[in-house]
Amino acid sequence: MSEIYRQKIDHPAAWRGEDIRDSSEWIHELNQQDVAELDAALRNVRALKLDLPRIGRENFPLPTLSARIAGWSEQIENGRGFVLVRGFPAENYSLEDVETIFWGIGTYLGLPVTQNPRGELMGHVKDYGRKFGNLDVRGYETNAHLPFHTDGCDLVGLMCWRKAKSGGRSSIVSALAIHNEINERCPQFLPALYRGFRDIKREAALTNDPVTASRIPVFGQINGIVSCRYVRAQIEAAMTRLGEALTDHERAALDCVDRLAVDPLLRIDMDLQPGDMQLCNNYTILHSRTDFEDWDEPERRRLMLRLWLSFRQRRPLPSDFPQHNGYGLGQIAEIAFSA
Numbered sequence: 001m002s003e004i005y006r007q008k009i010d011h012p013a014a015w016r017g018e019d020i021r022d023s024s025e026w027i028h029e030l031n032q033q034d035v036a037e038l039d040a041a042l043r044n045v046r047a048l049k050l051d052l053p054r055i056g057r058e059n060f061p062l063p064t065l066s067a068r069i070a071g072w073s074e075q076i077e078n079g080r081g082f083v084l085v086r087g088f089p090a091e092n093y094s095l096e097d098v099e100t101i102f103w104g105i106g107t108y109l110g111l112p113v114t115q116n117p118r119g120e121l122m123g124h125v126k127d128y129g130r131k132f133g134n135l136d137v138r139g140y141e142t143n144a145h146l147p148f149h150t151d152g153c154d155l156v157g158l159m160c161w162r163k164a165k166s167g168g169r170s171s172i173v174s175a176l177a178i179h180n181e182i183n184e185r186c187p188q189f190l191p192a193l194y195r196g197f198r199d200i201k202r203e204a205a206l207t208n209d210p211v212t213a214s215r216i217p218v219f220g221q222i223n224g225i226v227s228c229r230y231v232r233a234q235i236e237a238a239m240t241r242l243g244e245a246l247t248d249h250e251r252a253a254l255d256c257v258d259r260l261a262v263d264p265l266l267r268i269d270m271d272l273q274p275g276d277m278q279l280c281n282n283y284t285i286l287h288s289r290t291d292f293e294d295w296d297e298p299e300r301r302r303l304m305l306r307l308w309l310s311f312r313q314r315r316p317l318p319s320d321f322p323q324h325n326g327y328g329l330g331q332i333a334e335i336a337f338s339a
Helices: 032-048 065-078 095-107 175-185 187-195 232-242 248-261 331-337
Strands: 027-029 082-086 123-125 146-149 155-162 170-174 219-222 225-228 268-270 277-281 285-289 303-310
Touching: 032 065, 032 095, 065 082, 065 277, 095 155, 095 303, 146 232, 146 248, 170 175, 170 277, 175 187, 175 225, 175 248, 175 285, 187 219, 187 248, 232 248, 277 285
Parallel strands: 027 082
Antiparallel strands: 082 277, 123 303, 146 285, 155 277, 155 303, 170 268, 170 285, 219 225
16 A cells, blocks of 8 residues: 555644534634625625626725635635634625625635536525436435535535525535544555546536546545545446446445544534535535425525635646536636636
8 A cells, every 4th residue: 555545644624523613713703894894895896787707806895804814715725624604694685695795705715616517606505396316416406415525616615595494404524534534444445545436427417428537536645735526426326327336345435434424523513504604625625414394485495505616726636636627617707807
């Protein structure tokens, strides 16, 4: 086994839930001045009559809050890998205005990229009445439990607009802590996870070319920087489309990742409230959601807003570990930042 697999990852992003769960260091409270700046920036883009792809930092000015956001960005990219932002009074704004404010904050963190083949830049995470598990259904379109996974971008932002009647709890876990646990408990699985698996291509799942041509590693490493990419459902779907089966060893390796991800000593659970923003690095954090029961009235049903962003300073990745770029390269969103 390569020695790189056996090195313990000593990095702030390799946290254990039991060690930081009760800390407030990863929770950032917006104050009155912050909210006033966001409100002023909103009024500015309203006056300019700009739609989301045309909103960037130059027309969504945040004179003092921008410095705080830069600190969040540093934590997300180079620190523990996530932050939770609280204190935004979402109830005082329309959904369209909250989308604009969330987008505006996002432009200080990265470049928005599209989230599905329809080119959506602001995702609505809600129950569309679809069945989780079908090849043409994304988990965020259902009310089902979503196992721990990563998304197709560098940074995923989730903002709560309305909570469900019950359930829908968000959980995160450090992929680097999982790597350390595997290294300590069952290192025989690391070579298979670094070799990776062929994945279903979500945008082409029902076409004649539905599976990646090469294996996509679960863990990759370059210059001592370890990254993770993991969506087990895509691995299983690829095997189904190929008419193949995982080996017993491969299945045991994936089972080990899943088992560690849900370990209460490793994960952190969050009950997001309206206005809360959860921002996570997709290379170091896996996220999950419990199933939920929704309200009967449409106007009360659970709704989360989602942003997918690319870091302006891209993360170093090994050659067999392709960059996250959403669906496509995000050219539409980058128009706002070309000046």
